[in-house]
Amino acid sequence: MTGKYFLFFCCLLSLNVFSQTIKGVIYDEQKQPVPGAELYLDGTSLWTVSNDNGQFELNAEQKINTKLVVNYLGYTSQIIINPFEQDFITIHLVPKETKLKEVTIKSKEVFKRDEKFQVFCEQFLGTTDAGKSCKILNKEDLDFFYNTKSNRLIVSSEVPIRILNQALGYEIEFSLKKFYINFRYKSIKSQDVIAWMIMGTTAYKDLTTPDKSYTAARKKSYSGSQMQFYRKLIHHKLGTNNFKLLKNGRLCNPDDYFTIADNNGYYDVSLKNSTSKAAEPFKQSFTLEYQGKTSEITFNTPAFTIDNLGNNSAFGEINFTGEISKNRAGDLLPLDYRE
Numbered sequence: 001m002t003g004k005y006f007l008f009f010c011c012l013l014s015l016n017v018f019s020q021t022i023k024g025v026i027y028d029e030q031k032q033p034v035p036g037a038e039l040y041l042d043g044t045s046l047w048t049v050s051n052d053n054g055q056f057e058l059n060a061e062q063k064i065n066t067k068l069v070v071n072y073l074g075y076t077s078q079i080i081i082n083p084f085e086q087d088f089i090t091i092h093l094v095p096k097e098t099k100l101k102e103v104t105i106k107s108k109e110v111f112k113r114d115e116k117f118q119v120f121c122e123q124f125l126g127t128t129d130a131g132k133s134c135k136i137l138n139k140e141d142l143d144f145f146y147n148t149k150s151n152r153l154i155v156s157s158e159v160p161i162r163i164l165n166q167a168l169g170y171e172i173e174f175s176l177k178k179f180y181i182n183f184r185y186k187s188i189k190s191q192d193v194i195a196w197m198i199m200g201t202t203a204y205k206d207l208t209t210p211d212k213s214y215t216a217a218r219k220k221s222y223s224g225s226q227m228q229f230y231r232k233l234i235h236h237k238l239g240t241n242n243f244k245l246l247k248n249g250r251l252c253n254p255d256d257y258f259t260i261a262d263n264n265g266y267y268d269v270s271l272k273n274s275t276s277k278a279a280e281p282f283k284q285s286f287t288l289e290y291q292g293k294t295s296e297i298t299f300n301t302p303a304f305t306i307d308n309l310g311n312n313s314a315f316g317e318i319n320f321t322g323e324i325s326k327n328r329a330g331d332l333l334p335l336d337y338r339e
Helices: 113-124 129-133 215-222 226-234
Strands: 005-009 021-027 038-041 047-049 055-059 068-071 078-080 089-092 134-136 142-147 152-157 161-165 170-183 193-206 244-247 258-263 266-271 284-290 293-299 303-307 318-322
Touching: 038 055, 047 055, 078 089, 113 142, 113 152, 113 170, 113 193, 129 134, 129 215, 226 258, 226 266, 226 303
Parallel strands: 005 193, 021 089
Antiparallel strands: 021 055, 038 047, 038 068, 068 078, 134 161, 142 152, 152 170, 161 170, 170 193, 244 284, 258 266, 266 303, 284 293, 293 318
16 A cells, blocks of 8 residues: 555534534525425435425434535535534525536547546445445446546546445435546556545435345444544544554554543544654554554544544544555445444
């Protein structure tokens, strides 16, 4: 994994939550109520639709660090940061600007569309059993552009990407905001990837039925995941038949490096014994061992907040490499997943 880095921003997290129920109303540009708008808490399986009066109510069992996303056909998606902070949310939708795709004459494409789609799936969904089980149901909506000057593949979509995760039992809508893959040289192969980034919002729909359970598969994806690491961290359970924390090759006590304070359902985490000098940016790194497999975790921030479900406020400042970074969207579970 040397030389590669991976950034996966699926949700932008909020910090202050005062209620577990979100209520509000949605209006269009004519200030008329909007019925049938879809609302969901980003990265979760919690969603609802507005009623005939444009009103909605969305309940969560506990506090979740995430944002509220509002979608309605023909209108720009609205994102509400810190949705739980407000007693009642009034949302005004803005019509989406209709754009005709530009028709340009291009030289012969260096790579075929199928090749671009394949590497996109490998990097986005992953190559684990769960990743390979995923099917993109509307791949015709994906647009690909390969920049031969920068060796970068850019992928976009005007509509949410619809994903069927057959292994974990979810139907997922991923609203893609930004996606690119950087290659070492002019290539379209995964082994030549040096970096990739994805940004977007995600809604999960559980496909569990009385006749079909996905419990075992979900537990497998959860084991050794970032979500499990954060949950074990805040409950002081690292090293208890799961993640072992090593510093300079030696097993260490997490309490010697992490201070964790329970703040009314949130956990304020601060790191001690930084290896950085006073004039240098903060940086603290550890090796993680899980069932004989190793990963690296680097903190570029001395403090962050985690909710009880393991969702943290500093995704862009905490980087994983190694085994744990192999899990991509195909192995991701909803933020509200429970063991």
